[in-house]
């Protein structure tokens with residue numbers, strides 16, 4: 546209940562122009578500014594620096610140029626060009642070639658065909674350079690179209706791509722079976738968006754139970770599955786099931802967000818597991834940042850202290 550109120554509340558205030566201005570002014574200003582706990586910086590150079598530090602801790606990375614819900618084709622083209630620039634910068638830097646992106650950033654809300662074209666442009670550059678491209682999952686109104694686009698490109702031979710499924714949605718267990726049958730690499734997460742009861746579980750315990758069920762299927766039938774969570778209970782289940790099923794640690798990976806549960810990240814690496822850290826960066830960080838606050842209202846105090854500190 547609290548979880549769903551919190552998500553709804555932060556979703557609402559994420560629309561606030563005033564807050565966005567205030568956050569933009571203070572959130573990234575200095576290396577210790579509050580938004581930097583979750584966002585590596587506004588430039589690709591800062592993201593690459595963060596990626597190097599994560600790699601030095603023995604972890605894998607995925608870089609995500611933040612942006613979503615563009616409202617016209619010019620913005621979608623600009624985002625696509627920016628992504629291609631990010632690919633080039635990653636290649637030049639020598640960090641691992643792995644990115645995550647969102648289809649609404651490539652124009653999905655404006656025109657589906659253009660979004661597909663834009664994704665194809667990115668894949669044309671990413672594929673030959675040996676990148677893996679993860680398509681993040683957005684709100685439930687995009688689930689069908691995201692999976693459809695993924696399947697279309699997959700059929701056209703773009704195989705260095707993966708999708709994300711959210712255990713909060715009732716449909717996701719069936720989608721996992723569908724994606725496993727295709728041979729696709731799936732990341733499972735609980736889901737970061739406020740969703741209607743008609744399509745999503747209202748209680749966190751139900752979301753967690755669905756996650757546990759999906760976890761089992763991902764480990765036994767998945768194709769190098771990605772377990773995206775910071776929940777110690779889910780991580781323990783994954784380790785137990787993998788051991789019982791004889792699935793060795795190089796056949797799946799844990800994934801966590803930049804700045805969240807670094808203790809768990811380190812513990813897993815020490816225990817011999819693969820851990821990938823999802824590293825977001827870019828100027829459009831506000832909605833992503835608000836979702837992180839919505840997941841854990843305790844983070845709000847940390848931000849308030851940050852703002853007061855910055856202003857003082």
Ligand SMILES: Cc1cc2nc3c(=O)[nH]c(=O)nc-3n(C[C@H](O)[C@H](O)[C@H](O)COP(=O)(O)OP(=O)(O)OC[C@H]3O[C@@H](n4cnc5c(N)ncnc54)[C@H](O)[C@@H]3O)c2cc1C
Nearest residue numbers: 681682734735736737773774775776800801802823837840
């Ligand atoms: C690599 C990765 C990629 C993701 N991609 C997507 C995506 O494409 N689409 C999507 O809808 N969602 C995505 N998410 C977000 C996900 O859906 C959840 O909202 C988020 O991971 C919190 O759920 P949890 O599994 O960590 O468990 P929870 O039960 O929410 O949290 C478990 C514990 O983790 C810690 N924790 C969790 N969140 C935070 C936080 N923000 N700050 C500090 N501590 C925290 C706390 O200790 C908490 O007790 C992604 C998450 C990860 C890790």
